[in-house]
Amino acid sequence: MMSKFREWFQGPEDITKAEAVEDYAVGRVPGRYRWPIPAIILVLLGNSTAMFFFSFGADLSYQVGWPTVIWPILYMLVGATIIGSCTMKIASKEGLSLSLLTRGLGFGYMGSAVTSLIYAVNYIFYFLFEGTIVSHAIANYAGIQINSPAGVAIFAAIGLITIWFVWKGMTSMQFLQTWGVPIFLLLFLIGLYELSVNYSIMGPVSWMPKNGVTAASIWTVMNMANGQVAFQGLMATDYGRFAKPNITYKGTTTIMLGMLVPAILIMLFGAMLAYTLIPHLGKTNAYSLASDPGFAFPFVMGFIGMVFAVITQIRINVMNLYSGSLALSNTMDMAFNYRPGRQWWMLLVWLIGVIFYAFNVLQYTGTFLSITGILTNTWVFIILTDYYVCRKLMNLAPSDFVEYRREYLRSWNPAGILSLLIAVIVGAMGVFEVYPIYYASFISMIIGSILHISITAGTRGRYYFRKFPTDMKTSWVPPYSYEGPQPKNLLSEVK
DSSP: HHHHHHHOOOOSSSOHHHHHHHHHTTSOTTTOOOOHHHHHHHHHHHHHTTTHHHHHHHHHHHHHHTTHHHHHHHHHHHHHHHHHHHHHHHHHHHHHHHHHIIIIIIOTTTTHHHHHHHHHHHHHHHHHHHHHEEEEEHHHHHHOTTTTHHHHHHHHHHHHHHHHHHHTHHHHHHHHHHHHHHHHOOOOOOHHHHHHHHHHOOOOGOOOSSOOHHHHHHHHHHHHHHHHHHHHHHHHHHHHHHSTTOHHHHHHHHHHHHHHHHHHHHHHHHHHHHHHHHHHSSSTTHHHTOOOHHHHHHHHHHHHHHHHHHOOOOHHHHHHHHHHHHHHHHHHHHHHOOOSHHHHHHHHHHHHHHHHHHHGGGGHHHHHHHHHHHHHHHHHHHHHHIIIIIIITTTTOOOSSOOTTTTTTSSSOHHHHHHHHHHHHHHHHHHTSSSOGGGGHHHHHHHHHHHHHHHHHHHTTSBBBSSOOTOOOOOOSSSSSSOOOOEEEEEHHHH
């Protein structure tokens, strides 16, 4: 029984140290280096229990209160599950990260460097955001000014500890998350006990919006949720690419729900914690303090609350560093053919995070999330449209494999690049208040998908390949005359 249990949660052991560190950042994950579903979920629980979700749940509730807050939460659950299960199915089948898949899914070799950079910027921000919560927790407990040199030093030191934990990739992350889950649950239960004993718990019926529920506030929370719909799917896919190549949609959906359901419970607890503390703060910034886990948990639990914040945030920031290093590895590989190793890019993520923390970039969080939501959602919807519409439905490229190697791909595919550019320009008009900003991410991702289908159909898919890979067998028959070696047709070989 114990051996079976170990198989469910244990990753591959017959791997070299170099494999563990690099984790196939710029290549296909081989069949022998695959992980069972429970082991992948266990790693993703580090994301589920991020303190971002405490804050996110409180912020949603501040806007629309109960029960309206249910709608953006459900939208996030359903939308992220669908997107994540689809992207993960493609990534696990191909053994490729989203950045590598993007090369063949409508953007071209150099074109995907643009989206990889977008992806990396997302993780640099979340590394900064989550690390800030830890710094606030330690600084608040120790009586240190948050933005002082000592506060910056705390942020930098915790970041270096995080790098040490994630240096060896998935292998070390699984170890951290395995032992981190019971520690998190224990400290979380202690926090619940302290809150119930010392405070009057404010249940959902007491979660009133700050300024009433309006159409604008509803669209605002849906826009906030929309930013997480694509991002959570992408984060899961970075780890889901290690799933078995023959995993089903049922399996990828299980992984997504295993990550998202605990996250939603954390969001609801975050709202309850914030509304419970607000009456006891008595300050003009009570709402912002109550939604800051770096303040709330030390306030409720003292020293243990500070420890809780540190342990929780190290677990999530190993994931931000890991995914950020993957994205930067692919960006520099594509743009400059430069491969110093995935782990070294974590140091760059850390350094940029320290600089941004020192200059208080988090004051622009709202604008940043709006911009990255537009960029990320549009990119994800374009690659899904390419795979499921342009390939599977319209037969404009092979659907039985996705090419990622430089020698076979065009540098730029105008279908993906132009679609992303035009859609982002339209979205940016919302950021500059030409129309309400909360429509921007929805409009841009729809426009991007429609444009991509139109341009790919108009060019008849001629910008996917520079030359067709002769080592890939396929059942695809080109809808146009093809120069060079013809695709090896599986059906003709069977005949």
